Amino acid sequence: MSRTFNFLDRLQARTALLAIGPATLRNQGAPGVVLAARKYLRAMNLKEFSVRTRSHFEETLERHTQQLMKCFPDGARHNWGAARKALNIFLRDVVYNRPLSMHYRLLNLEPWLELPLDRNSYDGLAEDSAKYKTLTRWPRVKGLDAQVSAELQAAAQAIATCLHTRRIHLDVKYWRKKAIDDLKGSSCASAK
Secondary structure: OOOOOOHHHHHHHHHHHHHOOOOOOOOOOOOOHHHHHHHHHHHOOHHHHOOOOHHHHHHHHHHHHHHHHHHOOOOOOOOHHHHHHHHHHHHHHHHHOHHHHHHOOOHHHOOOOOOOOOHHHHHHHHHHHOOOOOOOOOOHHHHOOHHHHHHHHHHHHHHHHHOOOOHHHHHHHHOOHHHHHOOOOOOOOOOO
């Protein structure tokens, strides 16, 4: 009986499970979208993202967006927004994961990673971009396409530049903002 343990394989599987929770792709056209995304991301060859140029990264990201859509169940197979959101969240978590990002040489992706688009990120962009320009109307993840995504990514880039950060890190700023803000204040550990 073989008792080998492939740490990186298990870590990629764990990252896929944690990145794509039940709420991440809720109501995206058919039951089974979450499981399909998790399976695809778990098996995805991360070496393909070890690229040297932004254009090569964007081509690879679009190719995987198209491939992931084909893995979705009937009723969700044309959901570009859900596929792109899943890939963006997963790639963010992979880059944030030191063993995976080091092994697959993915640290250089950080400036190119997209902001995962959903209602939380759109609301954050709308609030922050009011100082700069008006955003296109939010089509929901199910209605998101490459053109609207590009417009929102450009807004995210402008905001990130003003904040001296990368657009992928705006997800940390926008994700469940109220819930995170509610955690501010003293804690039992700091009270004496």
